[in-house]
Amino acid sequence: MKQPFPFSAIVGQDEMKQAMLLTAIEPALSGVLVFGDRGTGKSTAVRALAALLPPIRQVEGCPVNSARAAECPDWAEVGSTRLVKRPTPVVDLPLGVTEDRVTGALDIERALTRGEKAFQPGLLARANRGYLYIDEVNLLEDHIVDLLLDVAQSGENVVEREGLSIRHPARFVLVGSGNPEEGELRPQLLDRFGLSVEVTSPTDVDQRIEVLRRRDAYEHDNDAFMKTWRPRDGKLRKRIEAARTALPSVATPEQGLRDCAELCVALGADGLRGELTLLRAARALAAFDGQDEVGRSHLRAVAPSALRHRLRRDPLDEAGSTARVARTLGDVFGPYQTAAE
Structure with missing residues (x-):
């Protein structure tokens, strides 16, 4: 019986992989x-x-x-x-x-x-x-x-x-x-x-080719494929364990709490579950990254997955929920910066 396809070998789908890793760190x-x-x-x-x-x-x-x-x-x-x-x-x-x-x-x-x-x-x-x-x-x-x-x-x-x-x-x-x-x-x-x-299905030709290459290797030369990717999964597992240990000590500055609340108010998210989820996800990501406190970069990274399904439908706004979150992030936090925020 073949072992499951290695998590580290999945091509693209970064947001999906990030969300699953965060649930492994913060149940x-x-x-x-x-x-x-x-x-x-x-x-x-x-x-x-x-x-x-x-x-x-x-x-x-x-x-x-x-x-x-x-x-x-x-x-x-x-x-x-x-x-x-x-x-x-x-x-x-x-x-x-x-x-x-x-x-x-x-x-x-x-x-x-x-x-x-x-x-x-x-x-x-x-x-x-x-x-x-x-x-x-x-x-x-x-x-x-x-x-x-x-x-x-x-x-x-x-x-x-x-x-x-x-x-x-x-x-x-x-x-x-x-x-x-x-x-x-x-x-x-x-x-x-x-x-x-x-x-969604990848539109980049090179990425689709890499998906085919890895899947073909998994099916036709499974032992060699697993030997290549098993150590990478092992490293990722250790990062999850380290993040679980560090999670209780990750600090949330007052500005981080304010950012969560202001973002959810600007989006019109129902209830307070959005803020709590956003905060928990950002804290888990900070622990995974080895950071000792939550920053805006963590909130930006998890906001779409934490909030897109909590938005009320706006018949006057044709943009999808993901686009609405991205637009509101820009309005509340300002333009995205590549350096640490």
Whole structure:
């Protein structure tokens, strides 16, 4: 079985890669939505991210990946207190999935064979402390969307049916991808994604050639290809780990807070979630860059992905949301400067 395509080997799509790396550093960003044409590397990037992420430490045998024995739910009957390393969970939520498969349900086999009423964990349990990936998220059924909204709000999965009364933590980074031609996303779910990215097919001929070259090498000389790119993924993984460690100490000057608020007011972004996401993303980027405080360069870099999906539609403004963010950045921060701001 081939290993996932290396994250470092993905050509272009810099904003998408940046957004995914930021969620790996700061899980409080909640997730990233990647909308774009077919064949633009959306699913490839998610699979590559899964292989790139640093491992987690969890209690051996815990179905919700608890970091400490005291956090394992009683219903799980985990006998071990031993901590083991395992890859960060990245769980697929397929279209057409049933509610029982998502939340968990009565273990029918155990009920029939042993006469015991036991809980069989679902996808939300497996995704705790990891990622939940939904391809074609805009085609997800409404009742599953409602369920995800409840869990994303509370960070807890609650199952009350079939005589079961079960609760367990369900905190995960939500990653969704889709094609905008196939329908829009419900506003309530859209707002739950911290970052939003628009991807398009590259128009530069040399870049398209490089995509073909790397993909062909991956498929036909996989060992040599992975040998070339695995060390680069390793370096990137170390940068993520270093950024996670540094993140709590990254300072936000008073001017940075004012910049966040002024930018969101100028854009007319709904609520305060835009400011919070903008600040968290900028702080994560500063940590990734090895900086000890947030600057305007960090805010500029993350503003489109943090704010483009939070703007009200303006029938008198034909510019897209990305162009509106870029224009407002210029109005609020002034012309872009290549030197550190």
